[in-house]
Amino acid sequence: DTAVSQTPKYLVTQMGNDKSIKCEQNLGHDTMYWYKQDSKKFLKIMFSYNNKELIINETVPNRFSPKSPDKAHLNLHINSLELGDSAVYFCASSPEGARAEAFFGQGTRLTVV
């Protein structure tokens, strides 16, 4: 069974559209994350949720809105997509604690045309 799964794997859409990416983890972890990886492979954290509560919200346009219906799911909704939103988006989860490593999903390659 996949530990952290994201859907869809690829997403091509037009500017101005609204889209969502879903993430689910079956590891029983309390913390989930969304990361953005740009074309230069730079990895940047966007959001972190702990037990459905937002704990980290980096400088991200408010067109991006995470939603966590329960601690196993963290979805990312993006409004009014722009060309610059094209990237690979990774969901990750980790257990509690400073020693916790992050487990990553396979990524969603978003292309805005």
Next chain:
Amino acid sequence: AQSVSQHNHHVILSEAASLELGCNYSYGGTVNLFWYVQYPGQHLQLLLKYFSGDPLVKGIKGFEAEFIKSKFSFNLRKPSVQWSDTAEYFCAVNARNAGNNRKLIWGLGTSLAVNP
């Protein structure tokens, strides 16, 4: 502010060459350190981690890293690379942010290309 620096963004080696990727962090508290690898087209996977104890840690696929507290460094090494080691390598530090929440702080990554 906490940060993680990876000195080389691109490294090109021939097979059998030795590898050392630098990682320095700025954080005064207790740190937990990680190296992740991202093979082409794949997600990030943990290579190795350091929490405490022996500062030389061994990971998967023959990789190791040495924590030097006085230098705030956690360099990744492999004595003899293979073509299959071609990947992006990310160093990360688990530290507390201004809101007292723990989070992973990432370096910008090093792209390693190994020529056969």
